[in-house]
Each structure stands twice: as structure tokens, then as C-alpha cells.
Amino acid sequence: MPATVFFAAGPANWEEYRNPLNAAFTAAGLDIVMSDRTDDPASVDYIVFAPGGVIEDFGPYVNCKAVLNLWAGVERLVTNPTLTQPLARMVDWGLTEGMEEYVVGHVLRHHLGMDAHIHGQDGVWRNSVLPPLARERPVAMLGLGELGQASARALTALNFPVMGWSRSPKAIDGIECRSGEDGLAHVLSRAEIAVLLLPLTENTRDLMNADRLALMPEGAVIINPGRGPLIDDTALLAALDEDRIGHATLDVFRTEPLPPDHPFWAHPRVTVTPHIAADTRPSSSSQVIAENIRRGEAGEPFLHLVDRSRGY
Secondary structure (H helix, E strand, O other), X not given: OXXXXXXXXXXXXXXXXXXXXXXHHHHOOOOEEEEOOOOOHHHOOEEEEOOOOOOOOOOOOOOOOEEEEOOOOOOOOOOOOOOOOOEEOOOOHHHHHHHHHHHHHHHHHHHHOHHHHHOOOOOOOOOOOOOOOHHHOOEEEEOOOHHHHHHHHHHHOOOOOEEXXXXXXXXXXXXXXXXXXXXXXXXXXXXXXXXEOOOOOOOOOOOEOHHHHHHOOOOEEEEEOOOHHHEOHXXXXXXXXXXXXXXXXXXXXXXXXXXXXXXXXXXXXXXXXXXXXXXXXXXHHHHHHHHHHHXXXXXXXXXXXXXXXXXX
């Protein structure tokens, strides 16, 4: 008997994911019936979901074996009291490689001072400031999950000394790992560039507040492709205006799309990118969904299960 998959991630995603998912199911040897609607919640074996999808109450899906999220972030799901089924977040190679490329690109941009030349086409020969070598530019990676570790390794391969911080202690070859409040202060006080790739929880909301921004060396750069509320916007704008923070490259925001009148748009030391750092790609993420359904049907453990107590 085929397994029933309810694609509850919304009409736009249905058009984008329907064919890649069916192809992945076939490649995995799965017998699947998938639809973007259902009149019988009790018949659903798996739910493919994304925040903003077509359901909010998971209670009627009493036989659902797992909810498989299309995105890496699950902060809007873990607080849903009706979701009692196993919840898996998305971890796939396409998303990971996209994040690595975004992080490396913007770290190198600020490390090499590229903006002065890209925007300085005014006849002035600017060769007086030689940037340090990568080995002389400490970088902090706040968040050492799949994306943080991959990005940190990509930077260490370019000789950047990377210091990593996470809530719980970790040991990663080639990366100085710290945890706890003292560890965060140590990392921030040395980091000329800080990359934020933490999950959003009550413990990380407004993590980069005025006190923590003040710990960073004068002129340091913030790069946030993680979650918008990791940063206190007001504190960041003040630090930029007071020349304590040199630049902020921001890909995620408290409200998206970022409102046209938000001060980030006009600030000369802020770069806004429209949540493009790393997106789930249908071809690769469909393979992850298919593998998790294969595991469920075979009675094997699911990949990338969310720890509800931690929120990620």
C-alpha cells in the first residue's frame, strides 16, 4: 500500500517541488501518493511543510509519522502546541554550499576592502592601505550547527583564524571553539568579522545587543545570514553611527520583506541582501525528504530530528 504524503507548504512551493519530489521518490524506490490537499487527515503518513503553509493545526493528523520541514529554521514550528509528531528540519548539501559561498564571499569582500574600489571609480589611485593576510584577520562564527561548521571550515581553508561559539561545548578540528557567556565575550572581543548562524531561540534573541556589540574591536564587521532577531536593530544602528561597528551585511530581518522606510536601507554602512544567503533547492532537498520517508517506512531513525527542548 502506498504511503500518503500531504504537501502542506503552500501553492507556490507545490508548483516548484512537485516534480522534483516525485522524481526523488521514484529514485528511492518509494511507492508514494502525494497531493497538496487532503479531505482525510487521518490517512496522511507524512507532511511536507514550510512556515506559512496551508495548515496550522496538526492535531487531526493522528497517523502522521513525521512532519518534514522544507527549511532549516523551525522556530515557528516548535512553539505550535498541536504539533506532537516527530519534526525534521532541512539539512541538504545545496543549502549548505549556498551558505558557504555567501559567507566566504562577504567575508572576503570586507577583508579585502573591495567596496573602496568598487565604489571609488573617481580617478583617485587608492593603493595606500594594504589589507592584512587572512591569517591575520580573526573571524567569529556564532553558531556551529551544520551551516556554521561548513562555513567555518571554508574560511579556515583560506587561512582565516576562526573562533566558533555555540551554546553547548563543541570540538572541531582547526577551529577554536568556545561556549557560555565567558566564551562569547572572548570570541567577540577578538573578532574583526563576526558571522551569525545561530538558530533563533529565547536564549539567542537579541544576542547582539549594545553590550555585546561594544565588546568587538573598533571597526569590526557583522555579517548576519542567520536570523534577523539575533541582532538588536537599535543597538546596531547606534554602534554604526558611533563608528564602533564598521559595517553590517544583513540578509535576514525581523520583518520581511524589509519595509522601504527602515533605516537599514539608507545607512551607508549597511548592506541589505533580500534573504538570499542560502535557500532550499528543490532538487537536493527533495532527496533529503525522500530519504527520510524511506527511513520512516523501513522503521529506521529519521534524519535531522528537532530537539523540542532546545528549539532546533
